[in-house]
Amino acid sequence: MSTQNHHQQPRPFSRRALLYGGAGTVAAIAGGRLLGSRLDTTASPLVRPLAAVVPPVTELHFAATDGWVSMPSGAPPNAPFWPDALAPSPFDLYVFGFRNVTGMDDATVKAQRGKAQISAPLISFDQGTDVKLTLTNLGLSQRPDLVDGHTVHWHGFQNAIPLFDGVPELSISVPIGRDFTYFYRPHEAGTYMYHCHFEDVEHVQMGMTGVVFVRPVQNQHPVGADPMGTKYAYNDGDGSTRYDREFAFMLTEIWAEAHYRDAHIQTTDWTDYAPSFWAMNGRCYPDTVAPNGNPVDPAAGRLRYQPNSSLITANEGDRVLLRLANLGYQNHSLTTDAITLTTAAKDAALLTGRDGSKHYLTGNSVEIGPGESRDVLFTAPAPGTYLLYDRNYGYLTNGGGTGYGGQMTEIRISPRGTLGPQTTPNT
Numbered sequence: 001m002s003t004q005n006h007h008q009q010p011r012p013f014s015r016r017a018l019l020y021g022g023a024g025t026v027a028a029i030a031g032g033r034l035l036g037s038r039l040d041t042t043a044s045p046l047v048r049p050l051a052a053v054v055p056p057v058t059e060l061h062f063a064a065t066d067g068w069v070s071m072p073s074g075a076p077p078n079a080p081f082w083p084d085a086l087a088p089s090p091f092d093l094y095v096f097g098f099r100n101v102t103g104m105d106d107a108t109v110k111a112q113r114g115k116a117q118i119s120a121p122l123i124s125f126d127q128g129t130d131v132k133l134t135l136t137n138l139g140l141s142q143r144p145d146l147v148d149g150h151t152v153h154w155h156g157f158q159n160a161i162p163l164f165d166g167v168p169e170l171s172i173s174v175p176i177g178r179d180f181t182y183f184y185r186p187h188e189a190g191t192y193m194y195h196c197h198f199e200d201v202e203h204v205q206m207g208m209t210g211v212v213f214v215r216p217v218q219n220q221h222p223v224g225a226d227p228m229g230t231k232y233a234y235n236d237g238d239g240s241t242r243y244d245r246e247f248a249f250m251l252t253e254i255w256a257e258a259h260y261r262d263a264h265i266q267t268t269d270w271t272d273y274a275p276s277f278w279a280m281n282g283r284c285y286p287d288t289v290a291p292n293g294n295p296v297d298p299a300a301g302r303l304r305y306q307p308n309s310s311l312i313t314a315n316e317g318d319r320v321l322l323r324l325a326n327l328g329y330q331n332h333s334l335t336t337d338a339i340t341l342t343t344a345a346k347d348a349a350l351l352t353g354r355d356g357s358k359h360y361l362t363g364n365s366v367e368i369g370p371g372e373s374r375d376v377l378f379t380a381p382a383p384g385t386y387l388l389y390d391r392n393y394g395y396l397t398n399g400g401g402t403g404y405g406g407q408m409t410e411i412r413i414s415p416r417g418t419l420g421p422q423t424t425p426n427t
């Protein structure tokens, strides 16, 4: 530094000072308890106690890292890309992903490094309840040379604060070894999706995608003669989105060659995109119908890090809600034979006219493009097993092998009164 600089008068306000101030604001928000205690002790009569004005808060803690998962064993090998020779048994494919580490102590959180899951945890919130989601970047155990950040981008959420939007070029990403707390106040019910936005073409393809949905306030104020406890997909005003059971689906494709290149320190030309697997909730048929798993259960086997089942179960006559989200790079069209599907919402918006009239779509197929969501209802037909599948038969394969695979699952209908009330989605 020159003496000239040393003698400069400090300017009252500069762009750099503003940037520093911005960072201080982030720190204050991230340390919510500290901020709160300062506000509580202020002498200003204009500041009311926080407890009187702050809505209830849901707090979650996620970790971002890499890991290994398993595609169906019947797929033909595609040497050297799949199965990946670096994969520890019983796994065969390298991924990036999120884990829900809420409530874990620091040492246990750190122990999840290298144990990512696909698709990301299914999360849901109540309209009007604030959300604090802390993301910890645990780094990549297979690629310690790669110092990528991670973020959470709630796709479709009308975020008033860019800091919490998760687009790193415009706000903040979380470096390795650091935490950042995102804040959301969900005003709009519906089905959304979330994903990491850091090097997003790569990180999304590698598995950092999940479904998030917001329950409407109408659940607390049932319409007509509906009893308390009635569940609705939206604030529809007439009960037309009432449902008994809900199942969420993250639709993606998996390009095994790109996953191999990430594991083996090679780069990918994304314009060559040519997926080998088509997945529902990170699994390919027939794995889609296996029960929900648990990433912290060592006995969970080859689907341990693909814990989200896509099996649909219901009693005859039940109203069933399908929450569909597509974070692949291809269009998908889900169809079912012999069941009429009603699409009530697209991209977390109920299909209504300005006068509130309903413009739901009926048919046996639902089109859904990349980055889009759909809320689809049907009434469970006579007992039996039905299929929900992508009507592009090219997507009903595992690695181009014989037999059915890919984006397909089963709808298993039981006689009336067989299944008790559903308490958790996708069960």
Ligand SMILES: [Cu+2]
Residues within 6 Å of the ligand: 064, 096, 149, 150, 151, 196, 197, 198, 203, 208
């Ligand atoms: Cu990421």
